Amino acid sequence: QMKNEAKIKFTELAELDKKHFLHPSTSIRQHVENGPGFIFTEGEGIYLKDIRGRKLIDSLSSLWNVNIGHGRAELGQAAAEQMSKLAFSSTFGGNSHEPVIELAKKVAEWTPGDLNTTFFTSGGSESNDTAFKTARHYWKVKGQPNKTKIISRRLSYHGVAMGSTSATGIEPFREFTTSLAQGFLYVDSSIESLRALIEEEGAESIAAFISEPIQGSGGVNLPPKDYFKEVREMCDKHDILFIADEVICGFGRTGEKFGMDLFGVVPDIICMAKGISSGYAPIGGMVISDKIKKELMENYAGNFWHGYTYSGHPMCCAVALKNLEIIENENMVENVRNMGAELQKGLKYLEEKHDNLGNRRGAGLLGAIEFFKNVETKERYAEPVSAKVVAKALDRGLLGRSIVYGGQDTLAFAPPFCITKEEVGTIISIIDDSIAEVKKER
Numbered sequence: 001q002m003k004n005e006a007k008i009k010f011t012e013l014a015e016l017d018k019k020h021f022l023h024p025s026t027s028i029r030q031h032v033e034n035g036p037g038f039i040f041t042e043g044e045g046i047y048l049k050d051i052r053g054r055k056l057i058d059s060l061s062s063l064w065n066v067n068i069g070h071g072r073a074e075l076g077q078a079a080a081e082q083m084s085k086l087a088f089s090s091t092f093g094g095n096s097h098e099p100v101i102e103l104a105k106k107v108a109e110w111t112p113g114d115l116n117t118t119f120f121t122s123g124g125s126e127s128n129d130t131a132f133k134t135a136r137h138y139w140k141v142k143g144q145p146n147k148t149k150i151i152s153r154r155l156s157y158h159g160v161a162m163g164s165t166s167a168t169g170i171e172p173f174r175e176f177t178t179s180l181a182q183g184f185l186y187v188d189s190s191i192e193s194l195r196a197l198i199e200e201e202g203a204e205s206i207a208a209f210i211s212e213p214i215q216g217s218g219g220v221n222l223p224p225k226d227y228f229k230e231v232r233e234m235c236d237k238h239d240i241l242f243i244a245d246e247v248i249c250g251f252g253r254t255g256e257k258f259g260m261d262l263f264g265v266v267p268d269i270i271c272m273a274k275g276i277s278s279g280y281a282p283i284g285g286m287v288i289s290d291k292i293k294k295e296l297m298e299n300y301a302g303n304f305w306h307g308y309t310y311s312g313h314p315m316c317c318a319v320a321l322k323n324l325e326i327i328e329n330e331n332m333v334e335n336v337r338n339m340g341a342e343l344q345k346g347l348k349y350l351e352e353k354h355d356n357l358g359n360r361r362g363a364g365l366l367g368a369i370e371f372f373k374n375v376e377t378k379e380r381y382a383e384p385v386s387a388k389v390v391a392k393a394l395d396r397g398l399l400g401r402s403i404v405y406g407g408q409d410t411l412a413f414a415p416p417f418c419i420t421k422e423e424v425g426t427i428i429s430i431i432d433d434s435i436a437e438v439k440k441e442r
């Protein structure tokens with residue numbers, strides 16, 4: 001009876017979804033033909049539950065963001081308490097409120113070096129756009145208004161606002177809008193290419209370089225060894241600001257506080273979102289160094305002419321504070337390191353067992369592995385295998401992610417920080433069985 005009712009409810013909702021909801025990063029045609037795959041109603045730990053009662057492992061923490069895991073009622077309580085007391089007050093012009101002050105202080109405790117001042121946004125795209133505008137403003141204040149260009153890397157993902165789309169190195173996102181913001185340059189991941197680009201364009205025209213510590217959406221791509229150390233040196237030498245897009249890596253995902261900590265590098269600006277609230281509320285931020293702040297303060301008397309209505313939204317700040325408190329109190333970054341080692345062990349097992357897997361990579365609870373027709377020659381299959389494996393894994397109760405941008409054939413993993421050793425084992429064995437099934441069908 002219950003099951004039947006749930007089915008009817010699902011069908012009704014699916015029809016409305018098809019009719020009225022435009023899904024992000026989804027084919028409108030396919031969606032209107034097929035409708036939603038799942039309509040989720042609940043979550044707990046690493047699991048999501050669908051309206052028809054199906055329980056799925058959320059192996060990517062949804063969008064690499066539900067870091068503490070689903071179903072932590074404390075965050076709901078923090079939100080309700082804050083909204084009952086003060087739902088909103090403006091931070092424009094200089095007024096403030098307690099949660100935004102406390103969160104700004106907490107973020108400064110987490111961030112490295114002299115990065116101590118945060119501008120808040122509603123997400124990663126806004127944070128990156130904020131950083132680009134801030135970098136240009138900084139050079140203008142320093143008497144170099146022609147330092148405006150922003151360099152980003154191929155296969156990077158920085159978001160979908162006009163600036164962040166323009167910086168994004170995954171081409172379909174850029175092509176969607178036909179005309180981009182001016183002054184954005186792309187470079188591959190070798191330090192020689194960056195050196196050549198700076199020489200060609202002239203350092204006097206370049207405001208900033210932006211990079212994710214480990215590229216997420218582009219395929220969990222780690223940079224060449226010493227890459228960021230050399231980038232840091234090059235940026236210092238040429239007066240170029242170094243922006244770290246820590247939207248995925250920030251707040252523990254890699255087993256360090258921030259992804260750039262893995263490489264021993266302190267950027268000038270850190271952009272954050274996702275993990276700051278584990279997805280329980282939409283909030284992001286841009287953190288600037290004391291050096292940048294001092295310049296903007298001492299040599300410029302006008303406004304910081306940039307702000308979102310929801311810059312420092314009280315409820316979002318209260319939720320983010322509670323989220324960071326949980327990560328700290330439950331030693332979750334340590335668990336990321338321990339379970340990250342388990343995840344890599346599991347991926348190594350898969351790599352050794354299946355002769356079409358290679359290029360295993362990752363850090364902390366960020367991991368990936370790739371399919372090749374021939375691992376040695378790096379020859380790929382005509383049709384990606386990773387998507388087929390993800391489809392088989394779904395039948396076995398695992399919501400997975402395959403990445404095929406740039407011709408790759410990757411399975412990506414980024415489970416919640418609360419994952420146990422046993423649950424890592426379940427993910428690996430589901431993938432193992434799914435690969436075997438795809439092989440059998442070939």
Ligand code: PLP
Nearest residue numbers: 123124125157158159247248273
């Ligand atoms: N930067 C990185 C590295 C991301 O992974 C994302 C989102 O996936 C963004 C920026 C954009 O963030 P948002 O979707 O919150 O605007």
